Amino acid sequence: MRNIEKYRNAFINVLDLEEDEVCEDLALGVTREWDSIGHMTLISEIEDVFDVSLDSELITEFDSYLSGMELLKRLGVDFINE
């Protein structure tokens, strides 16, 4: 499975979102599923799926679908050339 699919699946599985709800506009606090509690469960899933560790600063930085991807790219997750 490609990284982008794994990333999308994390949102779908943990936040109980429909596939079409996972889009680039998705952000923390915008949908009722992605609230502060849901955020922590999403972080756990992302950490497991990509084998990374996010500290509290990164957790705060991860506040949208796109910022999450940027952050994972910085941690070595390749979303383009895989």
Place this chain on the structure above:
Amino acid sequence: MSFISIEFLLFLAIIVFTYYLIPHRLRWILLLVASYVFYAILSIQFIPLLLASTAFTYFTGIIIEKQQIRKQKKKVMLVGISVLLFFLGWFKYFNFVNESLRAIAKYMDWNYTVPYQEIVLPLAISFYTFQAVSYLVDIYYGKQKAERHYGYFSIYFAFFPQLVAGPIERAKKLLPQFKVEQKFNYENLTYGMKRIAWGFFKKTLIADRLAPIVSSVFDNPNPTGSQIVLATILFSIQLFADFSACSDIAIGCARMLGINLTENFKQPHFAVSISDFWSRWHITLSTWLRDYIFVPLCKGKKKRSEIYLAIVITFLVSGIWHGAAWTFVLWGLIHGFYRVFGDYTKHFRGKMASFIHLDRSPVLHKWMKIAITFLLVCFSRVFFRSDSVTHAFENAQLFLTINSWRPSGIVKAFEIFSLLDLVIFIFFFIIVQIFQYIERKNVSTWEWLSQRSIFARFAFYIFIIVSVLIFGVSGEGFVYGGF
């Protein structure tokens, strides 16, 4: 030497004057000596403990950094934290655990012989221990380099403006500021003085004026329900005025030396939910608990129920940090429950608001949320303020009784004030509210003031000073100084 004293202001003036007079390379010595002198005046018997904790944390940090293997790093960090927590536990919690075990043994009819120990709580131990723990954890995670300059490190541990009651600072914020040469800056100096004056204003005209009135109810064996309601609300005002004043003075003192400390309050009594409240009240403790307790507890947790448990544990730690008593444990648990219940019922409450068309009046909705949050916080403070669990439950029952909220009863409860005290309190409380209102409309009231005419500005400054001198009263230190 309390913050609220002429001696402290003279002490500060001498330090600030000397600080800008001597070369930068000698300033760390001045700050360190000043910090130890300040601590020694308050609590000389615990200077050795402060020195030992500083040395221990300093060397443990270096040892953690020197380890090549991650497991080893972790081991050293855990040993370091355990030692620091052992001292905190011994001084702060020994008798709490001992007395709790004695009560259990008595209930179970067991033989328990460990005697009560006369242990005095070392001043500021909860604050500097938390700073030390964050320092070691940050080194382990590579977010902080172990400081090699023992002098700078010691100031981080004992910096006199924030030593007694915070803000709880991180090394990566504070240490670089000590190392950079802080040039004399007129703005910093005047801003610092204004913050200190505002701290004196809140402490002497609100907090310490309310303290004996609140105590007269909580120390009364038979208070009326309305008195408990009124005293609890007043205690909330007192506690905010007291602690935020302490932070104002700390921030002001540090700013006069060119050092920026973290803001600890953002008008918490205007929070619209409990989670919002904790992002506005004692912010440096809340973020500490989030980073070093809550986030690690959430690792690997993918169910909401597991996150809920992490929340409750975090608030439990918060409660125990505040004081070694079951009342604080219960206070922490109540906030944990609030937070979980608030999250669990969020959608239902949203639907209800929509059903009764409350969402069509956002201003009314917001103020209702503020009022409910404030009352929930007040209820929890019945436990925070009561001197025993039995009294806490009695007072909580009174607080929750509908009769206690009868307007006539509440009006009668105002008899706990003398007429003069009431007038003075209402007047200065309104001043603080106007100050906060401007703050809510603008970024900073001080900035807003700086745009007024020189006459208006100085009239306000003189008003603050004269009010403190004429109407200010000084109590027994700061509430959080006892934690």
